[in-house]
Amino acid sequence: MLTLFTNRYQAYQPPQGVPVRITLGAPRFKLPYSLTHAVRELAPRRDYLSWPEPEFTKAYRASLDRLGPAWIAGRLKAIAAVENDHRLVLLCFEDLSKPDLWCHRRTFASWWKDSTGDEVRELSPMADQYEQGTLM
Structure with missing residues (x-):
């Protein structure tokens, strides 16, 4: 079993699950917690980081398609097994409570839902809504 959430580094709290870095840089x-795990393959490539959202999203989703949900699930399940916790929180820097901000963690969440049918809930406040994740 694998339960995925997203959050930003500054808002993450240990009871939410295992923190996993998905950014190029640490x-x-x-941080007031240990950040032991990283899946750098889920970080956007440097060459399209500055692109407008539509172009970025297309390139990032294509990158995720090349990896495929089975490969990504394998990487994430390995972390969950090591930590003996099915709840993984994929972390990046963006504060989504600010209007007009977007980030790759939510693009990943959308891609994951499209690819697997599984929701990836955001645990921090979002500008247009607040997605409350479960801690179970």
Whole structure:
């Protein structure tokens, strides 16, 4: 079993599940928790980070398609097995409570839902809504 959530580094809290870095770089600020795991393949490539959202989304989703849901699930399930916790929280930097912000973690969540049928809920406040995730 695998239960995925997304959040930002600054809003994550250990009871939410296992933190997993999905950014190219690690946070350069002190975290109040250990960040042991990273799946760098889920980070967007540097060459399209500055692209407008539609072009970024197309390129990022194509990158996820090349990896495929089975490969990604395998990587994530390996982390869940090591930690003995099916709840993984995929982390990046963006504060989605600010209007007009978007980020790759939510693009991943949308792609994952399209690919597997499984929801990936955001645990931090979002500008247009608040998605409350479960801690079970």
